[in-house]
Amino acid sequence: MKSDIIISGVGGQGILSIAGITGLAALANNMYLKQSEVHGMSQRGGDVQSHFRLSDKPIASDLIPFGKADLIISIEPMEALRYLPWLSNSGWVVTNSVPVINIPNYPEVDRIIGEIKKVKNSIILDADTVAREAGSVKAGNVVILGAASPHIDIPFSDMEQAVETFFKKKGNDIVALNLKALRAGRKLSQNLK
Amino acid sequence: MNNKLLLGDEAIAQAALDAGLSGMFAYPGTPSTEIMEYIQASEQAAIRKVHRTWSANEKTAMEMALGMSYSGKRAMVAMKHVGLNVAADAFINSALTGVNGGLVVVSADDPSMHSSQNEQDSRFYAKFASVPCFEPSNQQEAYNMVFDAFEISEKYRLPVLYRITTRLAHSRAATQLRLPMEEKQLQLPQDPLQFVLLPVIARKKYRTLLETSETLRYENRLGKYNVFRDGKNREMGIIACGIAYNYLIENLKDRDDNFPILKITTYPVSTDTVKDITDRCHSVLVLEEGAPMIEESLRGVLDEGIRVYGRLDGTVPHDGELNPSIVAKSLGIGTPRGKHVSPLVKNRPPSFCKGCGHADMFNALNEAIGTYPDGRVFSDIGCYTLGALPPYNSIISCVDMGASVTMAVGAAEAGLFPSVCVIGDSTFTHSGMTGLLDAVIRNSPVTVIISDNSTTGMTGGQDSHATGRLREICKGIGVDAEHIREIVPLQKNHEDNVRIMQEEIRYNGVSVIIAARECIQTAAKRKKQSSNLA
Numbered sequence: 001m002k003s004d005i006i007i008s009g010v011g012g013q014g015i016l017s018i019a020g021i022t023g024l025a026a027l028a029n030n031m032y033l034k035q036s037e038v039h040g041m042s043q044r045g046g047d048v049q050s051h052f053r054l055s056d057k058p059i060a061s062d063l064i065p066f067g068k069a070d071l072i073i074s075i076e077p078m079e080a081l082r083y084l085p086w087l088s089n090s091g092w093v094v095t096n097s098v099p100v101i102n103i104p105n106y107p108e109v110d111r112i113i114g115e116i117k118k119v120k121n122s123i124i125l126d127a128d129t130v131a132r133e134a135g136s137v138k139a140g141n142v143v144i145l146g147a148a149s150p151h152i153d154i155p156f157s158d159m160e161q162a163v164e165t166f167f168k169k170k171g172n173d174i175v176a177l178n179l180k181a182l183r184a185g186r187k188l189s190q191n192l193k
Numbered sequence: 194m195n196n197k198l199l200l201g202d203e204a205i206a207q208a209a210l211d212a213g214l215s216g217m218f219a220y221p222g223t224p225s226t227e228i229m230e231y232i233q234a235s236e237q238a239a240i241r242k243v244h245r246t247w248s249a250n251e252k253t254a255m256e257m258a259l260g261m262s263y264s265g266k267r268a269m270v271a272m273k274h275v276g277l278n279v280a281a282d283a284f285i286n287s288a289l290t291g292v293n294g295g296l297v298v299v300s301a302d303d304p305s306m307h308s309s310q311n312e313q314d315s316r317f318y319a320k321f322a323s324v325p326c327f328e329p330s331n332q333q334e335a336y337n338m339v340f341d342a343f344e345i346s347e348k349y350r351l352p353v354l355y356r357i358t359t360r361l362a363h364s365r366a367a368t369q370l371r372l373p374m375e376e377k378q379l380q381l382p383q384d385p386l387q388f389v390l391l392p393v394i395a396r397k398k399y400r401t402l403l404e405t406s407e408t409l410r411y412e413n414r415l416g417k418y419n420v421f422r423d424g425k426n427r428e429m430g431i432i433a434c435g436i437a438y439n440y441l442i443e444n445l446k447d448r449d450d451n452f453p454i455l456k457i458t459t460y461p462v463s464t465d466t467v468k469d470i471t472d473r474c475h476s477v478l479v480l481e482e483g484a485p486m487i488e489e490s491l492r493g494v495l496d497e498g499i500r501v502y503g504r505l506d507g508t509v510p511h512d513g514e515l516n517p518s519i520v521a522k523s524l525g526i527g528t529p530r531g532k533h534v535s536p537l538v539k540n541r542p543p544s545f546c547k548g549c550g551h552a553d554m555f556n557a558l559n560e561a562i563g564t565y566p567d568g569r570v571f572s573d574i575g576c577y578t579l580g581a582l583p584p585y586n587s588i589i590s591c592v593d594m595g596a597s598v599t600m601a602v603g604a605a606e607a608g609l610f611p612s613v614c615v616i617g618d619s620t621f622t623h624s625g626m627t628g629l630l631d632a633v634i635r636n637s638p639v640t641v642i643i644s645d646n647s648t649t650g651m652t653g654g655q656d657s658h659a660t661g662r663l664r665e666i667c668k669g670i671g672v673d674a675e676h677i678r679e680i681v682p683l684q685k686n687h688e689d690n691v692r693i694m695q696e697e698i699r700y701n702g703v704s705v706i707i708a709a710r711e712c713i714q715t716a717a718k719r720k721k722q723s724s725n726l727a
C-alpha cells in the first residue's frame with residue numbers, strides 16, 4: 001500500500017498543517033513516511049508545495065517522481081493545476097475552488113475550474129464557505145484534508161485523532177472547530193462522489 | 194525506542210544534542226537555519242545550557258566553535274553553503290591547528306538555487322582543507338553520522354565537514370534516537386603551540402595533516418558508510434553519492450537490472466572502495482547531487498580509463514538538483530508524466546509583504562535619485578533585494594553579503610555619482626561594517642541606506658545583531674554624526690524622506706541613512722506571542 005500526495009497552495013494557507021496532521025495519523029498507523037517541505041524564499045505569497053509519501057514499505061526518495069502521485073490536495077485552484085505532471089493517470093485532485101489572486105495576470109477562475117474538471121478524478125469544493133460554517137475560514141485547509149481523506153489509506157478515526165493532537169496546544173475550541181471542518185469536508189466529498 | 198518525526202536539519206541538531214554538544218554556532222541561511230532554530234527551541238538544550246545564540250556571521254560562528262573545541266568541549270557550526278566562503282579562512286586553517294573537543298561544521302548546499310546566489314558544492318571544501326566529510330542520504334543517517342563525526346573529529350583531532358543539500362534539510366521522516374551522552378568536561382590541549390600557526394609550526398602541521406588525510410581513507414568509521422552491493426550486471430556499475438542514492442533506489446526497487454552499486458556517503462574515498470565497481474564493470478554511471486566531483490576524479494585529465502557516464506557527458510544534466518525522474522532518464526528507464534501544466538498557470542513571483550518598510554524606502558529613494566540619470570544603487574542580500582524587480586527597478590546588484598557598501602565605494606572612486614547603496618540591518622552587521630570603515634577612511638562620496646526592519650527577515654525572522662545599535666555603530670566607525678540620519682519609511686513621511694535622501698546624496702562624503710521600521714511579519718508574530726502570554 002502507498003499514497004504519494006502533493007499538497008499545494010499559496011504561502012500562508014497552511015499546507016504544512018495538512019502535512020503535519022497526516023504525518024501524525026500515519027505514524028499512529030506505523031507507516032513509513034517522507035515529507036519534503038518548501039522553506040525560505042518562496043514562502044510569502046508564493047506557490048508552495050510539499051511532497052508527502054506514505055507506505056507500508058521503506059520509502060527511498062523524498063521526492064515523488066513525475067506521473068506517480070496518487071493525489072493532489074490543493075488549497076488553491078490554480079496551484080492544483082501546477083502539479084499535474086506529477087499526477088498518475090488514475091490519481092485524484094481534491095482542491096479548493098476559492099482563488100488567491102495576488103498577481104495582476106491571474107486567469108479567469110472559471111477557466112481554471114474548467115481545466116481541473118478535465119482531470120479524470122477531481123473534487124472541487126468551496127472550502128472557505130464550509131470552513132466559515134464550521135467556525136473560521138482559517139480551517140479551510142482542514143476542510144480540504146477532510147475532503148481528500150477518503151483517498152488516503154488511513155482510517156478516518158486516526159485522522160480525527162491526529163487533528164486533536166495537532167491542535168491540542170491551541171485549546172479545546174480550536175480542536176473542536178478543526179474536527180468539525182475535517183468531518184464537514186469528508187462528508188461533502190463523499191456526497192459528491 | 195524513541196522515534197521522532199524530524200527534518201534532516203532537525204535530525205542533525207537532535208543528534209548533536211544527544212552527542213553531548215556544548216555549543217551550537219550559526220548564522221541563518223536557507224536551508225541550514227532550522228538546525229539552530231531546533232536547538233534554540235529544545236528543552237533538552239535549555240536544561241543543559243547549551244550555548245545557542247546566533248552569531249554575527251559564519252566566520253565568527255566558526256571561530257567561536259573553534260574556541261569551544263580548544264577548551265575540550267563539543268561544538269557544531271551550521272551555515273548555508275555560501276556561508277562557508279565567509280568562514281573559509283577559519284575553516285581551512287582549523288584543519289592545520291586541529292581541534293581538541295569534537296568540531297563538526299555543517300554546510301547546507303542548495304542545488305538548483307531555490308534560495309541562493311549559486312549552487313557551489315561544499316564537498317570541495319573538505320577536499321581543499323584535507324578533512325573528512327559526511328554526506329548523509331536520509332534523516333536517520335543524518336542523525337547517526339553526527340555521533341561518528343564527533344568521534345572522528347576527536348580521534349584525528351580534525352574538524353569534520355557535514356554536507357547536506359536542500360531536500361534532506363527540509364524533508365521529514367521518522368528518526369530513531371539514541372540515549373543522550375554527557376557533555377564533555379573542560380580540558381585544555383597539552384601542546385601550548387597547537388593553535389599557533391607560525392610558519393615553522395604550520396609547515397610541520399601541514400605535513401601531519403597530509404599524512405592523516407591518507408590514513409582517513411581507511412578509517413572504518415568513515416568506510417562503513419560507503420556500502421557496496423554486488424550485482425550480476427557487468428556492463429555498468431553505479432556510484433551514487435548522498436541523496437542521489439535514494440533516487441537510484443526509487444527507480445531500481447521493482448526491477449532486476451542487477452547493477453553493482455556503490456553508495457558513497459563519506460569522503461575521502463579509498464581506491465579499494467571504488468575498485469569494487471571499476472574492476473567488475475565495463476562502465477560506471479556516477480550520480481551525485483551538486484558538482485561532478487567523484488566523476489571528475491574517476492575520469493582524471495586524460496579520461497582514458499573506464500567509460501564514465503555522468504554530468505560531464507550529459508547523461509545527467511550538468512547543473513541543477515537531481516530528482517527521481519532525472520535519474521530514471523539517466524538509467525534509460527522511461528518515466529510516465531502526468532498532464533502538461535496548462536498555460537493558464539501563472540507564476541507567483543515573490544514580492545514585498547503588504548506593509549513592508551523596504552517598499553516605502555524604495556519609493557522615496559527612486560524619487561530622490563530620479564533626477565540623476567547616472568545614479569546607481571548597489572544592493573545586498575535580503576528581502577530588500579526584491580527592489581530589483583518591477584515596479585521598483587531600484588537596485589543594480591546583489592553579489593555577496595556586504596558587497597553593496599564596498600562596491601559603491603569602488604564605483605564612486607571610478608567617478609560614479611551618485612553612488613548609493615542599500616543594505617539590510619542583519620547584512621550590515623554580518624559584513625557591511627568593515628566596508629563602511631573603508632568608506633570612512635577614504636572619505637568616499639557614498640550614501641549608505643541601512644533598511645532596518647529589526648530582524649533577519651529573508652530567513653524567517655531571526656534576531657538581528659543590529660537592532661538598537663545602528664546609530665552607535667556608525668558613529669563608532671567614524672561616520673560624522675550629522676550625516677547619520679534616521680527616517681521612518683512610511684508613505685506619510687514620503688516627502689521628508691525624499692528630501693533627506695537628496696541632502697545626503699549631495700553631501701560630498703560618507704553618509705548613512707537608517708530607514709527603520711519593524712518587519713510586518715515579526716511584528717505580527719510578536720503581537721501574537723504577547724497576547725498569548727496575556
Ligand SMILES: Cc1ncc(C[n+]2csc(CCOP(=O)(O)OP(=O)(O)O)c2C)c(N)n1
Nearest residue numbers: 222276574575576617618619620649650651
Ligand atoms: C554568507 C551568507 N550568509 C547567509 C545568507 C542567507 N541570507 C540571505 S539574506 C539574509 C538575511 C538578511 O537580513 P537583513 O539584511 O536584515 O535583511 P531583511 O531580509 O531583513 O530585509 C540571510 C541570512 C547568505 N545569502 N549569504
